[in-house]
Each structure stands twice: as structure tokens, then as C-alpha cells.
């Protein structure tokens with residue numbers, strides 16, 4: 388590898404051991420001398436990001452014999468599912484369950500932490516879980532398969548040599564370290580590893596480049612459902628109108644109107660998904676400000692409801708997401724790009740690794756709280772009983788043969804991402820790519836050259852639902 392200098396915005400002096408040549412201040416940064424980064428760990432498959440997609444990838448690669456290391460920047464596993472309190476899984480095409488495999492395994496292992504909705508399988512939403520409990524379940528699933536897990540490490544640089552990623556550099560409490568591997572799977576949600584390796588990516592929608600709105604999830608307890616049921620609908624409508632009026636006058640925060648109406652009518656206790664925020668999830672300053680503002684907004688809702696609705700007189704906020712819930716950021720360009728038409732037309736793909744079915748669900752990138760989910764407009768939903776294929780090609784790329792992406796940073800358009808971003812869909816990708824990585828290692832080939840029929844047969848024997856696969860080969 389060529390020696391190179393690193394530009395760091397801060398912290399250079401702290402990273403340098405005593406006796407090291409002094410760093411040099413430049414007009415816009417700090418020039419740090421080339422230095423050796425110690426190796427922290429090594430594995431056959433290195434999965435970066437311990438969200439639902441990364442967990443699935445790690446477990447499934449390990450199940451097929453690979454030595455797997457999972458790196459996670461936060462202290463606990465689950466990503467948005469646990470740390471942003473996003474606790475609903477979707478497994479049905481509204482007629483039948485079409486997502487099984489690792490998702491089903493996790494559902495069964497979750498025991499009392501997972502509940503199936505009584506109207507299963509008539510809605511896309513089929514299961515609701517306790518985010519706290521799932522942290523433990525995810526951990527157990529990884530441990531049982533022998534995956535080595537390192538939390539509190541952030542992948543900050545990708546070292547590329549000869550068309551391969553040979554290491555990721557991670558920041559730890561004791562400085563920057565290297566993690567080496569044969570195959571890398573980027574499950575960071577934001578595509579950090581792929582972007583740092585120089586892969587091209589898309590960001591935001593066509594036109595203004597904005598990504599989907601974010602949401603601060605919160606848990607509300609102490610609402611009285613009996614009182615809510617007895618509250619006249621007009622009274623709730625008046626409170627919603629007051630919220631709208633004050634919001635439009637700039638005295639009250641934005642909110643998701645459809646969700647707020649349903650929570651207020653039912654006096655729901657549990658997780659509320661209604662506090663929007665808009666900005667760039669890759670910008671630390673914006674993210675810091677938006678998170679703090681959103682925390683204040685949640686108390687503004689509570690205070691108004693306590694005042695105006697008897698059912699909420701004793702309402703308490705018991706927790707909020709560890710961070711804002713992020714729906715979209717970088718989308719790494721792959722061998723294929725899944726777009727809105729492929730979703731709506733239930734497109735089938737020869738390199739299918741599973742099925743998806745979620746609608747084109749876009750939360751207003753300007754942060755008003757409006758979502759296309761509430762409109763029921765034609766052209767955004769698949770017909771009941773229909774599903775599209777999640778192809779391997781949206782996870783692989785043409786430049787770096789040993790790097791794949793899974794989850795919400797896969798190769799999609801803004802509209803495609805609005806469907807693919809579901810946790811269950813990301814886990815399908817994780818299972819497909821993790822299994823593909825293990826098969827590639829075993830046969831000494833690269834992931835895009837793994838016999839797709841063999842991969843599909845392996846996935847089916849691991850319980851993955853995979854139907855209507857057309858008979859053409861994966862074009863690389």
C-alpha cells in the first residue's frame with residue numbers, strides 16, 4: 388500500500404504517540420505525518436454496522452462457515468430498530484407471508500419480545516417488538532453463530548489496494564486502528580465504508596437533493612384509553628385543529644397529522660412516530676441541532692395534550708430514540724439500481740435473493756411530517772398479493788469485488804429506497820449477501836461470480852421465500 392498523509396479536522400495531537408514528528412497546521416486542516424495504524428482484528432468477512440441488515444449478513448455468513456467480525460459504532464446492536472425505537476416488522480404481501488428465512492428465525496427467537504398482529508397476514512405490518520428486548524436477542528443470535536462483535540468502533544476510512552478493500556480503519560477510544568478482512572459488507576445505513584472506498588453514490592431526490600425526513604420516536608405512557616374512547620371525536624378534532632393552527636403560526640412544532648390523529652383518538656400508550664425533522668443526516672452539526680430541537684418538540688406535544696385532552700392529563704414521556712430515526716442517506720451505486728417502477732410493477736429478477744413489497748413511502752424531505760403513506764394514491768402501492776424481487780445486483784458493485792452493501796444504503800433511486808428501506812427487506816438483503824460471501828470464500832471466487840442458482844438453492848434451504856425467478860444469468 389502507498390504511504391499517504393491524512394488530513395484530520397481535529398484530534399491530531401491526541402492521536403500522535405509521544406516522540407512522533409509534530410503535525411503541521413495548514414490553512415484549512417491539520418497535516419498528520421504518515422504513521423502505522425495497529426491491527427485491531429482480522430476476519431474473513433467484516434460486516435460494518437450492527438443494524439438489522441448487518442446482523443442478518445453477519446449471522447448468515449457465519450452460518451455457512453465464514454469467520455465473521457461485526458463492527459458497530461454505538462454501544463448496542465440493532466441500529467434504527469433498537470436505538471431509534473423503530474419496532475414494526477413487515478413480512479406479508481397482504482395475502483400471505485413472503486418473508487421468512489433469517490427474519491422468521493429472529494421472530495421465533497424473540498419469544499415474548501415479539502408480538503404478531505391479530506390481523507396477520509392481511510396487512511404488510513405483521514409483528515411488533517420490544518426494542519430493549521431485541522438488543523439482547525440480536526446479541527444472542529450473533530453469539531450463537533460465533534460472530535465476533537465489537538461495539539464502540541466507527542469505520543472512518545477504507546483502505547483500497549488493487550481493486551479490493553484490504554482494511555477499514557476504525558476510531559476507538561484508544562486511537563485509530565485497522566481491521567483487515569477478505570470480504571467487507573457495508574451495513575452502516577449511510578454507506579460509509581463504500582463511500583470512503585470511493586464508490587459512487589446518490590444522495591437525495593432528483594431536483595433538490597434532499598433525503599427523506601427523519602423522525603424522533605418517543606414512548607408515551609400514562610394516557611387513559613377508557614377516557615380516550617369516551618372522548619367525543621369532535622373534541623379530538625378541535626385539538627388537532629389547534630395544533631395545526633399553532634404550527635402554521637410558528638408557535639408549535641410540525642407533526643405527522645395522520646399518526647397524531649390516530650394516537651389521540653385511541654389514547655395510545657407506546658411508541659409514537661410523529662415528530663419530524665429534516666436535514667442532512669451526514670452533517671454532524673445539523674444532526675446535533677435537529678435532535679435537540681426534536682426532543683423539545685416532543686415535550687411541546689405532551690404539554691398541549693395534557694392541557695387539552697383529559698385522556699392525556701397524566702401522560703408521560705418515558706423515553707426517546709437514542710438518535711433521530713434516519714430513513715435515507717447515501718445510496719451506493721451497484722450493478723443494478725432498483726427504482727419505483729420496479730417496485731410498483733412487482734419486477735422479477737434473475738438474481739433475486741428474496742422478496743419485497745412495501746409501498747413507495749416517502750416522508751416529506753422538508754420535514755412537514757407529511758408522508759405518502761397516508762395518501763393511498765394510485766401508483767404508490769402494490770396490489771395485495773404482489774411482491775417484487777430484491778436482486779443481488781443492488782448490493783454488489785462494478786469497482787470493488789470484495790465489497791457489498793446491504794440495507795437502506797443499497798443501490799436504489801430515492802423512490803426505490805422508499806420501499807427497500809424496511810428492516811425486513813434489509814434483512815433479506817443481509818441474508819442473501821452474507822450467504823453469498825460465505826459461498827464466495829468457500830469456492831475461492833468473488834461474490835458476483837458465485838453461481839446464482841446455487842446461492843438461491845442455499846437461501847431456499849435456509850427458509851427464504853423465493854418464487855417466480857426468471858431464468859437469465861446475473862449480468863456483471
Ligand SMILES: Cc1cc2nc3c(=O)[nH]c(=O)nc-3n(C[C@H](O)[C@H](O)[C@H](O)COP(=O)(O)OP(=O)(O)OC[C@H]3O[C@@H](n4cnc5c(N)ncnc54)[C@H](O)[C@@H]3O)c2cc1C
Nearest residue numbers: 436438439440460466467542575576602712713794795810
Ligand atoms: C421513524 C422511522 C420509522 C420507520 N418505520 C419503520 C417500520 O415501521 N418498519 C420498518 O421495517 N422500517 C421502518 N423504518 C425504516 C427502517 O427502520 C430503516 O430503514 C432500517 O432500520 C435500516 O436498517 P439498516 O440495517 O440498513 O441501517 P441502520 O438500522 O441505520 O443500521 C446501521 C448501523 O450501522 C451503524 N453504523 C453507522 N455508521 C457506522 C460506521 N461508520 N461504523 C460502524 N458502525 C456504523 C449504526 O450505528 C447502526 O447500528 C423507519 C425508519 C424511521 C426513521
